[in-house]
Amino acid sequence: MCGEETALLNSIEGKRGEVRTRPPYPAQQGLFNRPTVVNNVETLACVPWVVEHGGDAFAKLGDRRRATAASWYARQCLQPAGPYEVECGTPLSKVIDELGQGFKKKVKKAPHIGGPLGGIVPMDAINALSIDFESFQKEGFLLGHASVLSIPEDFPMVEYLEHLFQFTAVESCGKCFPCRIGSKRGEELLNAARTKDQKIDRVLFNDLVETMEIGSLCALGGGLPLGVKNALQYFRNELDAYFIEQ
């Protein structure tokens, strides 16, 4: 949970790793109330290249806000597991098929891109995507930190969604109730549907997902709904059996 920058700052200060309410943002009032810039490893990994080639050359690479993107691939997903570093704008299919030599057999159900809070992409949408934020956003997905794993063909989507809610429940810092309670209720609903054939009220489930999306304080609770909504849209044939329309 301390991957969230304000929870990280709290943790460094010896406090519980809970997300802080913003504003003030860390750049205004961060570690020990001092202005603080928090960079992730991906950003820092660009520094040697910038030092060697200069800022102007860096800005000319792909997207100006994020000139390079590193894609990490879950082991066993592509033929050689990553990481790969490519310029923004590189077609996703090129990364998967040329650098990764394609998905391994039996894991071609759907790539989940951008981490557990990223989007679940149907295979036939891959060709419309390139490694940049805009292309993913336009198609209703999320590049996130650009990791890719692929869901095995024989893995039920309902169980995968249950796993995502469970992940969020375990990682939740507990500060806001949409994430703290919503993730647990979602996990319970999906588990009961999967193991006890208890149908899920679709309106109730959609309410839960929407409450998490708009009411969560940070990207953990607020990010989970995207992949869930992708799955409900693109894997309707498989998931409809677990829901009832009231």
Ligand code: SF4
């Ligand atoms: S969304 Fe989850 S992790 Fe983020 S502040 Fe709320 S409870 Fe904490």
